[in-house]
Amino acid sequence: MADQIPADQRDQATSQGNQTGQSPHHDRDEIHPASKQDVELYIRTYSTMLRSSGEVKINALVQAHLNADSALHVNAREQSPDMPAFLYCVQRLPACIMQVCHILLGQSAETFTKRGYNIETWESVSAPGRRRRWFWDGKHTLAVYVSSASDVDDLIPTLTGFQIEWNKFHRLLNIEPNTREFLSAMHDTPPALYDEILKVLHGRLFMSAENWQRLEAIWRDHIWDNLILMAEREKSLTVQMLGGSYIGYAKATLE
Numbered sequence: 001m002a003d004q005i006p007a008d009q010r011d012q013a014t015s016q017g018n019q020t021g022q023s024p025h026h027d028r029d030e031i032h033p034a035s036k037q038d039v040e041l042y043i044r045t046y047s048t049m050l051r052s053s054g055e056v057k058i059n060a061l062v063q064a065h066l067n068a069d070s071a072l073h074v075n076a077r078e079q080s081p082d083m084p085a086f087l088y089c090v091q092r093l094p095a096c097i098m099q100v101c102h103i104l105l106g107q108s109a110e111t112f113t114k115r116g117y118n119i120e121t122w123e124s125v126s127a128p129g130r131r132r133r134w135f136w137d138g139k140h141t142l143a144v145y146v147s148s149a150s151d152v153d154d155l156i157p158t159l160t161g162f163q164i165e166w167n168k169f170h171r172l173l174n175i176e177p178n179t180r181e182f183l184s185a186m187h188d189t190p191p192a193l194y195d196e197i198l199k200v201l202h203g204r205l206f207m208s209a210e211n212w213q214r215l216e217a218i219w220r221d222h223i224w225d226n227l228i229l230m231a232e233r234e235k236s237l238t239v240q241m242l243g244g245s246y247i248g249y250a251k252a253t254l255e
Helices: 009-018 036-050 058-068 083-091 109-114 149-172 179-188 191-204 209-232 246-254
Strands: 102-106 123-127 130-136 141-145 238-241
Touching: 036 058, 036 149, 058 149, 083 149, 083 209, 102 109, 102 149, 149 209, 149 238, 179 191, 179 209, 191 209
Parallel strands: 102 141, 102 238
Antiparallel strands: 123 130, 130 141
């Protein structure tokens, strides 16, 4: 595999965004700062959608999320990953979020059971940065107990930010045709070649060695499998609130 890595490939990765007139970074001076109204519109958007009994696509919330210009996701619009934001989201979600496509929200076991989900028999999972009761069906569905509007206000932006950053990784990991081959081979790559390929990947992902180390500390032995998942498909999460509404949770906190 060594002869497949041109000597100048590491430099090429940082210039790919300019080849078609695009840059990995946007000029933030061209973006109007978020106002209070933008933030309120974001909250109204997902609260209105969650009032229905159907699934809410996170894709439908992305633009409102961008317009809110969160201090926790300041580089959301950039084409390169916002690593502080991504690491924040990863630590506030269970590790199984890498496999999950659908998230169920409910206030009690009875709420889930009435809709046919016996989640207490599912695997109990946790997130290092946020104490919540999460249950995973072992496939593509994650259930979480939410007891207040503030729980929802924390969870929805986290899921949206996670999906935005995942899809940045997906795009970057598919620009060069041999990137996925590199990822698949990393488990068995000799140490000397491993370091060379790692430098190439850092360049292609516009990621510093320091941020890579932070991500590796979280994902540990799963880092290559997780990157392969991100390369294989875009993330398209859906969220569904069961047995209540965002307004109901808000009222519950006042009683």
